[in-house]
Amino acid sequence: LAKTTQPISMDSYEGQEVNITCSHNNIATNDYITWYQQFPSQGPRFIIQGYKTKVTNEVASLFIPADRKSSTLSLPRVSLSDTAVYYCLVENSGTYKYIFGTGTRLKVLA
Amino acid sequence: DTGVSQDPRHKITKRGQNVTFRCDPISEHNRLYWYRQTLGQGPEFLTYFQNEAQLEKSRLLSDRFSAERPKGSFSTLEIQRTEQGDSAMYLCASSFSMTGLSYGYTFGSGTRLTVV
Numbered sequence: 001l002a003k004t005t006q007p008i009s010m011d012s013y014e015g016q017e018v019n020i021t022c023s024h025n026n027i028a029t030n031d032y033i034t035w036y037q038q039f040p041s042q043g044p045r046f047i048i049q050g051y052k053t054k055v056t057n058e059v060a061s062l063f064i065p066a067d068r069k070s071s072t073l074s075l076p077r078v079s080l081s082d083t084a085v086y087y088c089l090v091e092n093s094g095t096y097k098y099i100f101g102t103g104t105r106l107k108v109l110a
Numbered sequence: 111d112t113g114v115s116q117d118p119r120h121k122i123t124k125r126g127q128n129v130t131f132r133c134d135p136i137s138e139h140n141r142l143y144w145y146r147q148t149l150g151q152g153p154e155f156l157t158y159f160q161n162e163a164q165l166e167k168s169r170l171l172s173d174r175f176s177a178e179r180p181k182g183s184f185s186t187l188e189i190q191r192t193e194q195g196d197s198a199m200y201l202c203a204s205s206f207s208m209t210g211l212s213y214g215y216t217f218g219s220g221t222r223l224t225v226v
Contacts, residue, residue, distance in 0.1 A: 034214060043114075043201045043217025044153065087152060097143065097166070098215070100152030 002026040002090045009105040018075045020104050022088030025069050030092040033064060033071045038085045038103070047086075048073070075106075083108045114218035116202050122224045123192055130188045131221045135204030142185050143215065144177055145201040146170070153201055159185060192225045199223075 005023040012018045024033065032051050036044035048055055050062040050071070061074040075082055085103040115134040123129050135142050140161050145153035156175070157167045161182035174192075179185040189196055199222050203215040 041199075041220070041222070043203065043220050044215075045217065046214035049214060085152075097155045097158055098153075099155065100145075102150070102152050 002028060002031055004088045004090060004101055006086075006088050006101065006104045008102065009107070011107045011109060012078055013109050014079055015077050018078050018082070018106060018108075020073045020075075020086055020088075020106070021070055022073070023070050024088070024090055027068050027090055028092060031068075031090045032092065033062065033068075034089045034091050034098075035060070035062065035073045036087045036089065038087065044087060044100075049091075078106075078108045080108050080110060082106065114202055114204055114216050116200075116218035116221050118221055119219065120222045120224075122226060125194060125225055126191055128188065128190045129192055129223065130186055131200055131202075131223075133185045133187070133202030133204075133218060134183075135185070135202070136206075136216055137183075139204035139206045139216070140182070141205045141207055142179055143203045143205075144185070144187050145203065147199045147201060147220070148197075156187075156200075189223075192223075194225045197223055197225045 002024045034049040035047045037047050038044040048060050048062045050064055052064050055062045063072040085105050087100055087103040089098045117132045142159040144156040146156055147153040155168050157177050158165050159179040162179050174190045177187045199220040201220045203217040205215045
């Protein structure tokens with residue numbers, strides 16, 4: 001599985017758009033990119049998954065360039081409740097387990 | 111369906127005691143996973159079930175750890191002779207897959223274990 005690298009922490013203000021970039025230089029052809037959100041004392045929560053270009057749901061957007069060596073999770077107009085740890089992971093059809101890194105700790109300030 | 115349920119939410123035990131945790135996955139899900147998470151770290155994979163078969167057990171799991179998933183339904187994780195280093199959040203997750211890709215896990219809220 002491709003190793004992922006993402007910033008350890010980020011700060012933002014309420015109402016701003018937040019972009020968290022993840023590097024996965026060794027991504028394989030069959031790999032998908034998946035993002036999770038985790039609040040303290042809770043399990044991670046699936047946010048979004050994509051293969052290429054752009055994916056959007058009611059929570060976030062995921063941008064994946066043509067070379068797929070990186071991806072960007074975009075959170076529009078964050079609020080204080082978006083303060084959490086965000087994990088970037090890669091997965092393919094042969095994968096049955098995720099390997100989590102330490103994630104990106106996002107702190108949203110008032 | 112209310113998602114993945116874990117019981118208990120918190121457990122405090124004395125060193126050397128045995129503990130057992132239970133996970134009830136989403137009923138339609140055929141895959142079940144156990145992870146362990148310590149403060150400031152991401153979850154670490156412990157073991158994985160496809161239906162009732164335990165297909166992988168991490169090297170992180172010593173012989174003191176055992177997991178079961180009878181009849182492919184709920185799962186239990188038992189830790190024998192607990193040590194202080196076992197203190198962590200134990201997370202259960204489930205997913206459905208026919209093609210291999212899971213399209214995301216659903217995690218439970220975890221069981222916080224404190225060994226004193």
